[in-house]
Amino acid sequence: MWNEYFRDKVVVIGGGAMGIGAASSEGFARAEAITYITDVADSVGEELADRLRGEGLRVHFRHCDVSSEREVESVFDEISATAGVPDVVHANAAIEWVKDVRHTTFEEWHRVLSVNLDGLFLFGRRALLGMCERGSGAIVVTSSPHATATVPDAGAYAASKGAAHALVHAMALEGAAYDVRVNGIVPGTIDTPMVRREAQAAKDPALQLQRMAATHPLGRLGQSEEVANVALFLASPLASFVTGALYAVDGGLMAGLPSGPPLKYNNDELT
Numbered sequence: 001m002w003n004e005y006f007r008d009k010v011v012v013i014g015g016g017a018m019g020i021g022a023a024s025s026e027g028f029a030r031a032e033a034i035t036y037i038t039d040v041a042d043s044v045g046e047e048l049a050d051r052l053r054g055e056g057l058r059v060h061f062r063h064c065d066v067s068s069e070r071e072v073e074s075v076f077d078e079i080s081a082t083a084g085v086p087d088v089v090h091a092n093a094a095i096e097w098v099k100d101v102r103h104t105t106f107e108e109w110h111r112v113l114s115v116n117l118d119g120l121f122l123f124g125r126r127a128l129l130g131m132c133e134r135g136s137g138a139i140v141v142t143s144s145p146h147a148t149a150t151v152p153d154a155g156a157y158a159a160s161k162g163a164a165h166a167l168v169h170a171m172a173l174e175g176a177a178y179d180v181r182v183n184g185i186v187p188g189t190i191d192t193p194m195v196r197r198e199a200q201a202a203k204d205p206a207l208q209l210q211r212m213a214a215t216h217p218l219g220r221l222g223q224s225e226e227v228a229n230v231a232l233f234l235a236s237p238l239a240s241f242v243t244g245a246l247y248a249v250d251g252g253l254m255a256g257l258p259s260g261p262p263l264k265y266n267n268d269e270l271t
């Protein structure tokens, strides 16, 4: 279904080796895009690219730490020179941080911000420059519900994602005059290596995963492919009038407030 939109297009995914990024890489590759998986997890990324190439798809892996200006510039230079300015960029890389503000060191704070926010800035800036010059393109950013409502032990991560929401808006406004669309995805809890790591920190990881699932009105964790599907939609011409949007892919998570027992008026008393 996606092939007619992405065949021969150049797509770059930041943090594309695992989890949501891997599903996005696979989605674009299967849509016959010339797909560049970039990541710091070299062996996992190479393996994914090899597997997809084995199916006859045009997939490449490139090492790229999104927090390094030199590495981001060099990967975009190489791709632009060989395949052309990317048509789609999915800025997806981030690291989680489970610690309250009081116990987060300045170094830890900087590490989270450098990957999650500097990385988004570096990827987004380079994508915008090429796309605006050409006059077309789509950027998709993986953000998080922590941008708007968080938990007590995720200060640095939440701050990075709040800033990501703001940068989606700023980049969307900047790209609009050049027909470059920029949108964010706001996933609920998705069953990825990141979430499995977080669950491992609990006494009973399986129970922790169940608890996470239960907070979603749909009653389960999301799958990476369910997020990737929305990335493909937002990058495609089907979303041609969508820019500056933050799309929830969260099983209803952010639609509700944490509640106690059901509150109900006795209708008889109201009449």
Ligand SMILES: NC(=O)c1ccc[n+]([C@@H]2O[C@H](COP(=O)([O-])OP(=O)(O)OC[C@H]3O[C@@H](n4cnc5c(N)ncnc54)[C@H](O)[C@@H]3O)[C@@H](O)[C@H]2O)c1
Residues within 6 Å of the ligand: 014, 015, 016, 017, 018, 019, 020, 021, 038, 039, 040, 041, 064, 065, 066, 067, 092, 093, 094, 095, 115, 119, 142, 143, 144, 145, 186, 187, 188, 189, 190, 191, 192, 193, 194, 195
């Ligand atoms: N899984 C969830 O429940 C969830 C929920 C909301 C938002 N998100 C966001 O979705 C995105 C993907 O999360 P995930 O759960 O798939 O994570 P993950 O840890 O499973 O995968 C992240 C990928 O990014 C790569 N990466 C990490 N640091 C990098 C760096 N400096 N440069 C390049 N690549 C790097 C990792 O190697 C990995 O391949 C992140 O932006 C995350 O904040 C995830």
